[in-house]
Each structure stands twice: as C-alpha cells, then as structure tokens.
Amino acid sequence: MECRETQTLLSAFHDGELPAADRARVEDHLRGCPECAALLADLARVDRAAGVPDPGPAYWDRFNARVMDRVARGADGPGVRVLRPKGGWMREQLRYLVPAAVAAALVVVIVHYGRMRPGTPTPAIPPAVSAPAAPDSAGERMAKAEPESDGQGLPGAGAGGDATGSVAPARAKKGESAAPARHVPPPVPARKQIAAVTREERDRLADRSLPAGNGEASRDRAAAPAPVGTPTPPSTFRAAPAGSPPVTAADGMTQESPAERKKMERAAAPMAEPQVAGKTTSASGMGIAQEPSTGSPCELARTLAERERMRDAEAAQRACLAGDLDGPSREKGLVFLAELLDRQARFPEADAVIAEVEKQYPQSRPLDLYRRQRPMVQKEPTAVPVTR
Amino acid sequence: MGADLEEAKDERLAALAAEGDRGAFEALVTRHRQAVYRLCWSATGNAADADDAAQETFVRVYRSLPSYDAARPFGPWLRKIAWNCGLTVRRDGKAGVPRIAEGDAPEAVDPAPGPEEAAAGNEERRRMEDALAALPAELRMVMVLRAVEGLSYAEIALAAGIPPGTVMSRLSRARTRLLETLGGGS
Numbered sequence: 001m002e003c004r005e006t007q008t009l010l011s012a013f014h015d016g017e018l019p020a021a022d023r024a025r026v027e028d029h030l031r032g033c034p035e036c037a038a039l040l041a042d043l044a045r046v047d048r049a050a051g052v053p054d055p056g057p058a059y060w061d062r063f064n065a066r067v068m069d070r071v072a073r074g075a076d077g078p079g080v081r082v083l084r085p086k087g088g089w090m091r092e093q094l095r096y097l098v099p100a101a102v103a104a105a106l107v108v109v110i111v112h113y114g115r116m117r118p119g120t121p122t123p124a125i126p127p128a129v130s131a132p133a134a135p136d137s138a139g140e141r142m143a144k145a146e147p148e149s150d151g152q153g154l155p156g157a158g159a160g161g162d163a164t165g166s167v168a169p170a171r172a173k174k175g176e177s178a179a180p181a182r183h184v185p186p187p188v189p190a191r192k193q194i195a196a197v198t199r200e201e202r203d204r205l206a207d208r209s210l211p212a213g214n215g216e217a218s219r220d221r222a223a224a225p226a227p228v229g230t231p232t233p234p235s236t237f238r239a240a241p242a243g244s245p246p247v248t249a250a251d252g253m254t255q256e257s258p259a260e261r262k263k264m265e266r267a268a269a270p271m272a273e274p275q276v277a278g279k280t281t282s283a284s285g286m287g288i289a290q291e292p293s294t295g296s297p298c299e300l301a302r303t304l305a306e307r308e309r310m311r312d313a314e315a316a317q318r319a320c321l322a323g324d325l326d327g328p329s330r331e332k333g334l335v336f337l338a339e340l341l342d343r344q345a346r347f348p349e350a351d352a353v354i355a356e357v358e359k360q361y362p363q364s365r366p367l368d369l370y371r372r373q374r375p376m377v378q379k380e381p382t383a384v385p386v387t388r
Numbered sequence: 389m390g391a392d393l394e395e396a397k398d399e400r401l402a403a404l405a406a407e408g409d410r411g412a413f414e415a416l417v418t419r420h421r422q423a424v425y426r427l428c429w430s431a432t433g434n435a436a437d438a439d440d441a442a443q444e445t446f447v448r449v450y451r452s453l454p455s456y457d458a459a460r461p462f463g464p465w466l467r468k469i470a471w472n473c474g475l476t477v478r479r480d481g482k483a484g485v486p487r488i489a490e491g492d493a494p495e496a497v498d499p500a501p502g503p504e505e506a507a508a509g510n511e512e513r514r515r516m517e518d519a520l521a522a523l524p525a526e527l528r529m530v531m532v533l534r535a536v537e538g539l540s541y542a543e544i545a546l547a548a549g550i551p552p553g554t555v556m557s558r559l560s561r562a563r564t565r566l567l568e569t570l571g572g573g574s
Binding site: 331 | 451541
C-alpha cells in the first residue's frame with residue numbers, strides 16, 4: 001500500500017471505522033512507514049485539541065430558564081394540548097358527571113316550575129331556593145366543588161387560565177355566572193332560558209340527573225347563566241360544569257392538576273406571562289381564538305368544537321383536512337375529526353376515520369393518546385344543540 | 389421525582405414531556421444542552437448564532453414532541469433538529485434576516501478564559517477553535533460530532549443525512565485542514 005492511499009484511509013483507521021481488510025493493510029503499511037505513523041499521531045492530537053468554545057457557567061446557568069421562558073410564551077404546549085385523565089377513570093368521570101348531573105337536575109326543576117305556574121309570566125325562583133333555606137343545597141355543593149373544577153380548567157368553566165397558569169381569570173369568570181345564581185333572575189330572560197331547553201336536552205339531562213334533592217335545590221345555578229346574558233353558550237349544562245368530557249384531542253398533553261400546574265409554573269419561572277391576548281384554552285387545552293376564527297378552517301374547527309358546535313366543527317375540520325396539510329398536521333387533524341364524530345355519538349364513522357389513521361400512520365401517537373380517552377368520550381357524547 | 393427524571397432514559401422523558409411534564413422536558417434540556425450547543429456552533433461557527441440556534445432547537449423539540457415516536461432513539465432526532473436550526477440561523481444571518489430569537493437578546497457569551505487557560509496546551513486549543521470555526525459547516529459538523537461528541541460514522545450519517553462514506557471523506561478533509569492549521573502554528 002502506498003503512503004497516498006494509506007493517508008486517505010488514516011482518518012477512518014484512527015476512528016476504528018475501516019473494514020477489517022483495509023485495516024490490516026493500513027497496519028502493515030504503518031509498521032514500515034514512520035511518516036504515516038507520525039501522521040496518525042497528529043490526527044489524535046487534532047482530535048484532542050478539537051473543541052467548541054464553551055460559553056461558560058454563567059451562560060449555562062441561564063440557559064434552561066430562557067428555553068422554558070420561550071416554551072411558556074408559546075403557551076400552546078407540545079403541539080396542541082390534550083386532556084387526559086390523570087387521577088384515574090373514576091375520579092375523572094366523577095369530576096364531570098357530578099356537576100353535569102347537578103346542572104341537569106336544575107334544568108329539570110326549572111322546567112317543572114314552569115309547568116307548575118303556567119300563568120306566571122316568569123318562572124321566578126322561589127325565595128326558598130335563593131335564600132339559604134336549603135343548607136345542603138346543590139348550589140353549595142357546587143360552590144365547594146368549584147376549586148377542583150377550576151383546577152382542571154375545563155372549557156366553559158373558564159379554563160383560560162390553564163395555559164399560562166392564571167387561575168384568577170377563571171375564577172372571576174365563574175364568579176360572574178355563580179353570583180347571579182343566588183338572586184332571582186330577570187323574568188323575561190329566564191323564560192327564554194326555559195324555552196331554549198329542547199326536549200332532547202331535557203331528556204338527556206333527566207337521564208343524568210342526580211337524586212331529586214340535589215336538583216331541587218340547585219336550580220338557581222342552572223337558571224342563572226343564560227338569563228343574565230353571560231357568554232355561556234346555550235348548552236350550559238355542558239359548558240359550565242364542564243359537561244364536556246375533559247377529553248379531547250388528538251395531540252398531546254395532559255391537563256395538569258393544580259398542583260402539577262404550579263410545579264410547572266415554578267419550573268418555568270420567572271417567565272410566567274399573561275395569557276396571549278385573544279387566545280384561550282379549550283377543553284382539550286388547545287389554544288383557540290376567543291371569537292370564531294375567520295382564519296383557517298383548522299382554527300375554526302377548534303373554536304367551534306370548544307363552543308360545542310360539533311356539527312359545524314366537523315364541517316370545518318373536514319375543510320381543514322381538504323387543505324394542504326403536512327403529515328403530522330393531517331394525522332392530528334384526522335384524530336380530531338374522529339373525536340368530533342365520537343362526540344356526536346357517530347361512532348361507526350369515527351371508527352372509519354380511526355381505521356384510516358391506522359392505515360396511513362402506523363403507530364400514530366396522537367391516535368394512541370386519543371384511544372386512551374375514547375371510551376370516556378363515547379360515554380359522554382356532546383349534546384349537539386338543535387337550536388343553533 | 390427529580391432523581392427519577394435524572395435517571396430516566398431520554399425516550400421516557402420525551403414521552404413524559406409530550407404529556408405536559410415540563411420537569412421532564414427541562415431534564416432533557418439539561419442533559420442535552422451542551423451537545424446541542426456544540427452542534428449548533430458547528431453549524432454556525434460563532435457563539436451568538438449557536439446560542440440562537442440552541443434555544444430554537446429546544447423550542448422546536450418541545451413543539452414537536454407529540455410527533456416524536458418514543459420507540460425511536462431520541463438523540464438522532466434531537467441532533468437533526470439542532471443541525472437544521474443551526475443551518476436556518478446561519479442562512480438567516482447571511483440573508484440579513486433578523487435572527488431567530490431576536491427578542492431574546494442572545495446572551496453575551498462569556499469568552500473569559502477558565503482557570504485552565506494558563507495551561508500550556510490551551511493556546512493550541514484556541515487555535516484549533518479558530519480553525520474549526522473557519523471550516524466549512526459541513527466539515528465542521530462531522531468533526532464536532534466525531535471528535536467532540538464521539539459519535540460513530542453511522543450516527544453522524546443519520547444526524548447529517550449523508551452516507552457513511554461521505555462522513556469518512558469529510559472527516560478526512562476536516563482533519564487534514566485542521567492539521568495544517570495546527571502544524572503551521574506549532
């Protein structure tokens with residue numbers, strides 16, 4: 001072997017990456033060639049000297065905080081957040097079933113009162129209800145339960161605080177809807193509220209209602225939001241008590257418990273920032289616009305889904321998927337579509353979409369995440385409001 | 389939990405981070421920040437751009453976690469993102485486009501010498517750093533990944549998206565040029 005050929009192989013020889021045959025030839029040559037042997041020693045010297053200038057400990061001390069700051073400012077979590085039961089199925093189910101059932105019972109009671117007083121222009125809440133005459137009222141129970149549901153940051157329950165950890169706005173929002181509940185609602189709007197409850201909704205709510213005591217005493221809460229004109233959508237029983245199953249999502253992230261969220265905030269400190277203007281967080285933790293977006297159908301779909309307008313959301317999501325999406329976005333989009341179908345109780349269609357995801361994206365992580373929650377979504381299909 | 393995170397494998401941490409565990413994500417940052425910085429430096433050739441690119445790398449990693457397949461090794465995936473970020477920052481710089489993380493005011497990276505600066509071999513190291521910075525990025529990258537990070541040719545090929553044979557030839561060229569620089573000064 002010539003020196004020239006040896007030297008072209010010397011670098012790989014030094015790295016131990018030469019095939020055995022070449023290696024043996026180079027070794028033979030090196031035994032008889034001090035010049036090439038010296039060159040090999042120089043290569044080792046180069047490697048020892050090679051180094052990237054280290055920016056120093058002061059730089060590394062701040063590095064993580066700067067990264068976490070930027071991550072926190074992104075606020076959307078890894079990709080798009082997802083809600084996933086962290087406290088186990090039973091706890092998760094109770095968390096939304098109890099408030100949903102209470103709200104359902106309230107509506108039933110309101111309807112009942114409406115029928116009992118046909119001549120009354122207003123189904124005004126009797127003093128017995130708004131006064132503290134019912135110490136064990138569901139209203140009080142709800143009040144006690146609020147911290148937990150706050151912490152879980154469900155959509156209609158003012159989950160806006162989740163992304164940035166600002167819980168205060170969420171509580172304030174709750175306060176808006178809870179406070180009027182303790183007063184007699186204005187007559188006419190209350191009437192409208194009853195009228196807005198469709199037969200289907202009543203039936204569904206009745207199925208979920210708790211024993212009569214709860215519903216009887218807590219009707220004020222159900223009656224309150226719509227009459228006072230809070231921005232709560234008509235399907236208040238889903239939106240307010242987090243009727244929406246805390247599940248969504250196709251893409252990724254667990255909704256943190258309050259304790260976990262605080263932990264993360266600490267980790268992200270000192271860069272906790274106010275929530276991005278014009279954005280909030282949906283049940284699935286997805287960043288969504290406060291108003292239905294006029295932008296891409298993909299954004300619109302999420303906005304509509306957050307407002308429980310599942311059919312519209314489905315249409316928007318299909319439009320989104322018809323667009324030019326990259327692989328991961330399409331994958332997540334399809335899973336989200338499956339979820340929208342599930343939430344309309346259109347399970348066979350959802351199955352078909354899921355089958356397509358499986359086919360196109362083997363071992364899809366978004367699908368895997370969604371599957372863990374799917375039984376819950378199927379149990380609790382979103383009410384598709386008829387009066388839209 | 390902290391100790392658990394420190395001991396957990398990258399893939400496990402990535403899965404936790406994808407589920408929203410920022411502690412797990414920060415553990416990944418701590419574990420890989422220096423390697424990422426070095427790779428970004430090898431792509432950009434200067435500290436300020438390397439800083440931009442390293443920061444951007446982790447932000448992108450965080451956003452991309454849902455698409456990361458935990459069944460596949462985390463290291464190559466991370467290096468690919470870091471290298472792409474490095475090249476992006478470099479391109480942006482060349483095009484006169486404001487660099488990534490403009491608002492972040494990249495750290496005034498402290499070039500102050502460490503205590504070992506006085507050591508005899510340090511001058512050679514400094515000259516080597518200058519020589520490395522002067523290399524074309526594609527040569528610098530393979531050199532850093534091999535000599536600094538200790539990756540195999542196959543791993544470098546994966547990170548750089550080039551065949552192993554190209555890794556071998558680029559490394560040979562890089563070392564030859566560095567040796568010329570080093571030899572000229574000694």
